[in-house]
Amino acid sequence: MSTRPEAVPARAGQPQPLPESADVYRTLLESTRAIPWKIDWASMRFAYIGPQIETLLGWSQDSWQTVDDWVSRMHPEDRDAVVGFCVSQSQAGVDHEADYRALTRDGGYVWIRDVVHVVRDASGEVDSLVGFMFDISERKQAEEERMRLHRELEQLSLTDGLTGIANRRMFDQRLETEWSASRRSGSPLSLVVLDLDHFKQFNDAHGHVAGDDCLRRVAALLRGVAQRPRDVVARFGGEEFILLLPDTDAAAALALARQCMERLAALGIPHGAPEAGPVVTASLGVGTATVASTGEASDFVAAVDARLYAAKRGGRNRIEVLAD
Structure with missing residues:
Protein backbone atom coordinates (compact mmCIF):
# COMPACT_ATOMS: atom_id res chain seq x y z
CA MET A 1 0.00 0.00 0.00
CA SER A 2 1.47 3.29 -1.01
CA THR A 3 2.06 5.94 1.66
CA ARG A 4 2.59 8.78 -0.82
CA PRO A 5 -0.11 11.47 -0.62
CA GLU A 6 -2.31 11.68 -3.64
CA ALA A 7 -2.50 14.96 -5.55
CA VAL A 8 -5.73 16.78 -4.83
CA PRO A 9 -7.34 17.94 -8.07
CA ALA A 10 -8.27 21.62 -8.19
CA ARG A 11 -11.94 22.36 -8.04
CA ALA A 12 -13.58 24.12 -10.96
CA GLY A 13 -13.11 27.86 -10.82
CA GLN A 14 -10.33 27.70 -8.19
CA PRO A 15 -7.39 30.04 -9.03
CA GLN A 16 -4.24 28.20 -9.99
CA PRO A 17 -0.77 29.31 -8.81
CA LEU A 18 1.29 31.01 -11.49
CA PRO A 19 4.36 29.13 -12.68
CA GLU A 20 7.50 30.65 -11.23
CA SER A 21 8.85 32.02 -14.47
CA ALA A 22 10.19 35.54 -15.03
CA ASP A 23 8.94 35.37 -18.60
CA VAL A 24 5.36 34.89 -17.44
CA TYR A 25 5.48 37.88 -15.13
CA ARG A 26 7.15 40.01 -17.78
CA THR A 27 4.45 39.09 -20.30
CA LEU A 28 1.75 40.01 -17.81
CA LEU A 29 3.36 43.35 -17.01
CA GLU A 30 4.02 44.26 -20.60
CA SER A 31 0.53 43.38 -21.81
CA THR A 32 -1.12 46.11 -19.70
CA ARG A 33 -1.53 49.77 -20.59
CA ALA A 34 0.12 50.70 -17.28
CA ILE A 35 3.89 51.08 -17.60
CA PRO A 36 5.90 49.13 -14.99
CA TRP A 37 9.29 50.32 -13.86
CA LYS A 38 11.96 49.73 -11.22
CA ILE A 39 14.71 52.02 -9.94
CA ASP A 40 17.71 50.86 -7.90
CA TRP A 41 17.92 53.25 -4.93
CA ALA A 42 21.70 53.16 -4.43
CA SER A 43 22.59 53.96 -8.05
CA MET A 44 19.41 55.86 -8.97
CA ARG A 45 19.36 53.91 -12.23
CA PHE A 46 16.44 52.28 -13.96
CA ALA A 47 16.65 48.54 -13.50
CA TYR A 48 13.64 48.16 -15.76
CA ILE A 49 10.94 50.11 -17.58
CA GLY A 50 8.19 48.59 -19.71
CA PRO A 51 8.30 48.88 -23.51
CA GLN A 52 4.88 50.61 -23.39
CA ILE A 53 6.77 53.81 -22.52
CA GLU A 54 7.80 54.21 -26.17
CA THR A 55 4.20 53.90 -27.37
CA LEU A 56 3.06 56.53 -24.88
CA LEU A 57 5.87 59.09 -24.93
CA GLY A 58 8.00 58.21 -27.94
CA TRP A 59 11.21 57.78 -25.93
CA SER A 60 12.82 54.38 -26.50
CA GLN A 61 12.92 51.88 -23.67
CA ASP A 62 16.73 51.95 -23.48
CA SER A 63 16.82 55.77 -23.21
CA TRP A 64 15.59 55.58 -19.60
CA GLN A 65 18.89 55.07 -17.83
CA THR A 66 18.78 57.16 -14.64
CA VAL A 67 16.35 59.26 -12.63
CA ASP A 68 17.80 62.28 -14.43
CA ASP A 69 16.06 61.05 -17.58
CA TRP A 70 12.77 60.96 -15.65
CA VAL A 71 13.35 64.44 -14.20
CA SER A 72 14.42 66.05 -17.47
CA ARG A 73 11.30 64.72 -19.22
CA MET A 74 8.95 66.37 -16.79
CA HIS A 75 7.17 69.67 -17.39
CA PRO A 76 9.23 72.51 -15.82
CA GLU A 77 6.19 73.78 -13.92
CA ASP A 78 5.71 70.38 -12.26
CA ARG A 79 9.33 69.37 -11.79
CA ASP A 80 10.41 70.91 -8.48
CA ALA A 81 7.25 70.05 -6.55
CA VAL A 82 6.95 66.49 -7.87
CA VAL A 83 10.63 65.58 -7.55
CA GLY A 84 10.85 67.05 -4.06
CA PHE A 85 7.73 65.21 -2.95
CA CYS A 86 8.78 61.85 -4.43
CA VAL A 87 12.30 62.03 -3.02
CA SER A 88 11.11 62.93 0.48
CA GLN A 89 8.46 60.19 0.49
CA SER A 90 10.91 57.61 -0.83
CA GLN A 91 13.55 58.53 1.72
CA ALA A 92 10.93 58.08 4.44
CA GLY A 93 9.97 54.70 2.99
CA VAL A 94 6.41 55.79 2.27
CA ASP A 95 4.46 54.53 -0.74
CA HIS A 96 3.04 57.44 -2.71
CA GLU A 97 1.72 58.68 -6.02
CA ALA A 98 2.19 61.86 -8.03
CA ASP A 99 0.58 63.48 -11.08
CA TYR A 100 2.68 65.43 -13.58
CA ARG A 101 3.07 66.22 -17.26
CA ALA A 102 5.65 64.10 -19.08
CA LEU A 103 7.42 65.37 -22.18
CA THR A 104 6.87 63.41 -25.38
CA ARG A 105 9.59 63.00 -27.95
CA ASP A 106 7.72 65.26 -30.39
CA GLY A 107 7.56 68.10 -27.84
CA GLY A 108 4.06 67.60 -26.42
CA TYR A 109 3.03 66.59 -22.93
CA VAL A 110 1.03 63.70 -21.49
CA TRP A 111 -0.47 63.66 -18.01
CA ILE A 112 1.04 60.80 -15.97
CA ARG A 113 0.10 59.35 -12.62
CA ASP A 114 3.09 57.59 -11.04
CA VAL A 115 2.18 55.07 -8.33
CA VAL A 116 5.28 54.21 -6.29
CA HIS A 117 6.01 51.36 -3.87
CA VAL A 118 9.14 51.52 -1.69
CA VAL A 119 10.98 48.21 -1.35
CA ARG A 120 13.14 47.74 1.76
CA ASP A 121 15.98 45.30 2.34
CA ALA A 122 16.33 42.93 5.29
CA SER A 123 17.75 45.71 7.46
CA GLY A 124 14.84 48.04 6.72
CA GLU A 125 16.79 50.35 4.42
CA VAL A 126 15.35 51.48 1.10
CA ASP A 127 16.50 49.05 -1.59
CA SER A 128 14.53 50.06 -4.65
CA LEU A 129 11.43 51.73 -5.96
CA VAL A 130 8.91 49.92 -8.12
CA GLY A 131 5.80 51.35 -9.64
CA PHE A 132 3.48 51.95 -12.54
CA MET A 133 2.96 54.95 -14.78
CA PHE A 134 -0.63 55.54 -15.93
CA ASP A 135 -1.76 57.81 -18.76
CA ILE A 136 -4.40 60.06 -17.13
CA SER A 137 -4.62 62.68 -19.88
CA GLU A 138 -8.29 62.05 -20.64
CA ARG A 139 -9.15 62.21 -16.94
CA LYS A 140 -7.22 65.47 -16.52
CA GLN A 141 -8.90 66.99 -19.56
CA ALA A 142 -12.28 66.05 -18.14
CA GLU A 143 -11.33 67.57 -14.77
CA GLU A 144 -10.12 70.77 -16.42
CA GLU A 145 -13.35 71.01 -18.43
CA ARG A 146 -15.39 70.56 -15.25
CA MET A 147 -13.33 73.26 -13.54
CA ARG A 148 -13.79 75.59 -16.51
CA LEU A 149 -17.53 75.09 -16.44
CA HIS A 150 -17.55 75.57 -12.67
CA ARG A 151 -15.67 78.87 -13.03
CA GLU A 152 -18.07 80.01 -15.74
CA LEU A 153 -21.08 79.14 -13.61
CA GLU A 154 -19.52 80.86 -10.60
CA GLN A 155 -18.86 83.96 -12.68
CA LEU A 156 -22.42 83.92 -14.00
CA SER A 157 -23.74 83.64 -10.46
Missing part, protein backbone atom coordinates in the same frame (compact mmCIF):
# COMPACT_ATOMS: atom_id res chain seq x y z
CA LEU A 158 -21.81 86.81 -9.54
CA THR A 159 -22.67 88.84 -12.64
CA ASP A 160 -25.78 90.81 -13.45
CA GLY A 161 -27.26 89.21 -16.54
CA LEU A 162 -28.49 92.45 -18.11
CA THR A 163 -25.56 94.81 -17.63
CA GLY A 164 -22.58 92.44 -17.25
CA ILE A 165 -21.36 94.16 -14.10
CA ALA A 166 -21.27 92.64 -10.61
CA ASN A 167 -24.56 91.66 -9.05
CA ARG A 168 -25.70 92.09 -5.45
CA ARG A 169 -24.19 88.77 -4.38
CA MET A 170 -20.78 89.75 -5.74
CA PHE A 171 -21.01 93.16 -4.12
CA ASP A 172 -21.85 91.64 -0.73
CA GLN A 173 -18.87 89.26 -0.95
CA ARG A 174 -16.43 91.99 -1.92
CA LEU A 175 -17.83 94.39 0.68
CA GLU A 176 -17.05 91.93 3.47
CA THR A 177 -13.54 91.40 2.11
CA GLU A 178 -12.79 95.11 1.77
CA TRP A 179 -14.44 95.94 5.09
CA SER A 180 -12.09 93.50 6.85
CA ALA A 181 -9.10 94.83 4.91
CA SER A 182 -9.98 98.41 5.85
CA ARG A 183 -10.32 97.41 9.49
CA ARG A 184 -6.82 95.90 9.44
CA SER A 185 -5.12 98.72 7.55
CA GLY A 186 -7.07 101.72 8.78
CA SER A 187 -7.48 102.93 5.19
CA PRO A 188 -10.75 104.64 4.16
CA LEU A 189 -13.49 102.78 2.33
CA SER A 190 -16.04 104.71 0.27
CA LEU A 191 -19.38 104.00 -1.38
CA VAL A 192 -21.26 105.82 -4.10
CA VAL A 193 -24.90 104.78 -4.50
CA LEU A 194 -26.70 105.96 -7.65
CA ASP A 195 -30.35 105.66 -8.62
CA LEU A 196 -31.82 106.81 -11.93
CA ASP A 197 -34.50 109.45 -11.53
CA HIS A 198 -38.09 108.71 -12.60
CA PHE A 199 -37.05 105.46 -14.24
CA LYS A 200 -40.52 103.90 -14.09
CA GLN A 201 -41.80 106.81 -16.13
CA PHE A 202 -38.89 106.32 -18.56
CA ASN A 203 -39.96 102.72 -19.10
CA ASP A 204 -43.57 103.78 -19.49
CA ALA A 205 -42.63 106.38 -22.09
CA HIS A 206 -39.99 104.45 -24.07
CA GLY A 207 -40.62 100.76 -23.31
CA HIS A 208 -38.60 98.16 -21.47
CA VAL A 209 -36.23 97.48 -24.36
CA ALA A 210 -35.11 101.11 -24.23
CA GLY A 211 -35.02 100.86 -20.44
CA ASP A 212 -32.69 97.86 -20.58
CA ASP A 213 -30.45 99.67 -23.06
CA CYS A 214 -30.35 102.68 -20.73
CA LEU A 215 -29.27 100.50 -17.80
CA ARG A 216 -26.51 98.91 -19.88
CA ARG A 217 -25.22 102.33 -20.95
CA VAL A 218 -25.17 103.57 -17.36
CA ALA A 219 -23.33 100.43 -16.22
CA ALA A 220 -20.67 100.99 -18.88
CA LEU A 221 -20.38 104.62 -17.83
CA LEU A 222 -19.81 103.62 -14.19
CA ARG A 223 -17.16 101.06 -15.17
CA GLY A 224 -15.30 103.90 -16.85
CA VAL A 225 -15.37 105.94 -13.63
CA ALA A 226 -14.35 103.21 -11.17
CA GLN A 227 -11.72 101.20 -13.01
CA ARG A 228 -9.03 100.37 -10.47
CA PRO A 229 -8.53 96.60 -9.97
CA ARG A 230 -10.19 96.54 -6.53
CA ASP A 231 -13.06 98.88 -7.39
CA VAL A 232 -16.45 97.18 -7.70
CA VAL A 233 -19.31 98.45 -9.85
CA ALA A 234 -22.51 96.55 -9.10
CA ARG A 235 -26.16 96.66 -9.96
CA PHE A 236 -27.77 96.96 -6.56
CA GLY A 237 -31.28 96.31 -7.80
CA GLY A 238 -33.62 97.70 -10.44
CA GLU A 239 -32.21 101.03 -11.57
CA GLU A 240 -29.92 101.40 -8.55
CA PHE A 241 -26.14 101.00 -8.83
CA ILE A 242 -23.37 101.03 -6.24
CA LEU A 243 -19.63 101.69 -6.39
CA LEU A 244 -17.35 100.10 -3.80
CA LEU A 245 -14.14 102.12 -3.60
CA PRO A 246 -11.34 100.78 -1.37
CA ASP A 247 -8.56 103.11 -0.25
CA THR A 248 -10.63 106.11 -1.30
CA ASP A 249 -11.07 109.13 0.96
CA ALA A 250 -14.13 111.39 1.14
CA ALA A 251 -12.81 114.01 -1.28
CA ALA A 252 -11.92 111.43 -3.93
CA ALA A 253 -15.29 109.67 -3.52
CA LEU A 254 -17.17 112.94 -3.99
CA ALA A 255 -15.09 113.71 -7.08
CA LEU A 256 -16.00 110.33 -8.56
CA ALA A 257 -19.68 110.89 -7.79
CA ARG A 258 -19.54 114.20 -9.65
CA GLN A 259 -17.89 112.45 -12.60
CA CYS A 260 -20.80 110.00 -12.66
CA MET A 261 -23.30 112.87 -12.88
CA GLU A 262 -21.29 114.70 -15.54
CA ARG A 263 -20.88 111.62 -17.73
CA LEU A 264 -24.54 110.72 -17.40
CA ALA A 265 -25.50 114.21 -18.49
CA ALA A 266 -23.06 113.92 -21.42
CA LEU A 267 -24.79 110.73 -22.57
CA GLY A 268 -27.92 112.79 -23.12
CA ILE A 269 -30.34 109.87 -22.99
CA PRO A 270 -33.74 111.44 -23.75
CA HIS A 271 -36.28 111.11 -20.97
CA GLY A 272 -39.22 113.35 -21.77
CA ALA A 273 -41.65 112.22 -19.07
CA PRO A 274 -43.61 115.13 -17.52
CA GLU A 275 -42.07 114.60 -14.06
CA ALA A 276 -38.51 114.48 -15.40
CA GLY A 277 -36.18 116.74 -17.29
CA PRO A 278 -35.24 116.36 -20.94
CA VAL A 279 -32.55 113.73 -20.28
CA VAL A 280 -32.03 110.88 -17.83
CA THR A 281 -30.48 112.00 -14.54
CA ALA A 282 -29.59 110.30 -11.27
CA SER A 283 -29.55 110.95 -7.54
CA LEU A 284 -26.50 109.89 -5.56
CA GLY A 285 -25.50 109.14 -1.99
CA VAL A 286 -21.81 109.19 -1.01
CA GLY A 287 -20.13 108.02 2.17
CA THR A 288 -16.67 107.24 3.51
CA ALA A 289 -15.83 105.06 6.51
CA THR A 290 -12.70 104.41 8.47
CA VAL A 291 -13.69 101.01 9.77
CA ALA A 292 -13.80 100.56 13.53
CA SER A 293 -13.68 97.18 15.23
CA THR A 294 -17.33 97.47 16.22
CA GLY A 295 -18.71 98.74 12.91
CA GLU A 296 -20.87 96.66 10.58
CA ALA A 297 -20.64 96.88 6.81
CA SER A 298 -24.41 96.58 6.40
CA ASP A 299 -24.97 99.62 8.63
CA PHE A 300 -22.59 101.64 6.47
CA VAL A 301 -24.40 100.65 3.28
CA ALA A 302 -27.76 101.53 4.82
CA ALA A 303 -26.47 104.94 5.92
CA VAL A 304 -25.16 105.80 2.44
CA ASP A 305 -28.35 104.49 0.84
CA ALA A 306 -30.30 106.81 3.14
CA ARG A 307 -28.33 109.75 1.72
CA LEU A 308 -29.40 108.66 -1.76
CA TYR A 309 -33.05 108.90 -0.75
CA ALA A 310 -32.34 112.25 0.87
CA ALA A 311 -31.12 113.37 -2.56
CA LYS A 312 -34.41 112.10 -4.04
CA ARG A 313 -36.41 114.06 -1.50
CA GLY A 314 -34.26 117.12 -2.06
CA GLY A 315 -35.25 117.39 -5.71
CA ARG A 316 -33.28 114.66 -7.53
CA ASN A 317 -30.31 115.05 -9.88
CA ARG A 318 -28.10 115.87 -6.90
CA ILE A 319 -25.56 114.36 -4.48
CA GLU A 320 -25.96 113.97 -0.73
CA VAL A 321 -22.89 113.15 1.37
CA LEU A 322 -22.89 111.13 4.59
CA ALA A 323 -21.56 113.26 7.44
CA ASP A 324 -18.44 112.02 9.22
